[in-house]
Amino acid sequence: MIKIIKNAFSAIRRRGGKKNGYAVLELLFYIAFFAIFSIISIDSMIVMAKSFKETAILTEFAQSGAIMERMSRETRQAYGIDFTSTTSDLKLNTKDSSGVNKTIEFKFISPNIQLWDSGSNIGNLNPPNIVVTALSFTQITTGSGKAVKISLTIRSNRDSSNRLQDFNDTVVLRGSY
Numbered sequence: 545m546i547k548i549i550k551n552a553f554s555a556i557r558r559r560g561g562k563k564n565g566y567a568v569l570e571l572l573f574y575i576a577f578f579a580i581f582s583i584i585s586i587d588s589m590i591v592m593a594k595s596f597k598e599t600a601i602l603t604e605f606a607q608s609g610a611i612m613e614r615m616s617r618e619t620r621q622a623y624g625i626d627f628t629s630t631t632s633d634l635k636l637n638t639k640d641s642s643g644v645n646k647t648i649e650f651k652f653i654s655p656n657i658q659l660w661d662s663g664s665n666i667g668n669l670n671p672p673n674i675v676v677t678a679l680s681f682t683q684i685t686t687g688s689g690k691a692v693k694i695s696l697t698i699r700s701n702r703d704s705s706n707r708l709q710d711f712n713d714t715v716v717l718r719g720s721y
Contacts, residue, residue, distance in 0.1 A: 672699065
């Protein structure tokens, strides 16, 4: 009987010793696996966040093309230009849908472009995250018509590298071609 108990204790001791040593190796393996998996996961989340930010900035730049489109459309519909003393403001003589004379003005009040309709401020053309760094209008007059060259430079408030986006357009006034 004593021999059986001694054999049982020695078997338990042998089995327990191997199991504890194996558990430590398992634990080290799982910690290493979790660390590598965490590093890969965190790195991919950082890359995704940077990509999302970059996409948002490029989208803002693309949507800012609507500023140029609005200025081009209003200039194209005008029948006369009344340039002010600065090249960053443009005053257009045009008519509304019922044929009544009115003026449309684009004023560069840094960092925004404001739209004025017959002396009333309609609001800013640029979105809140977009800063207009430069705006210039150049009148082109030929024997056969009038045109306006528009140059616009913008940047995003979210862009840490302060990239600039340039827009340029030359618009011929209606009735002058």
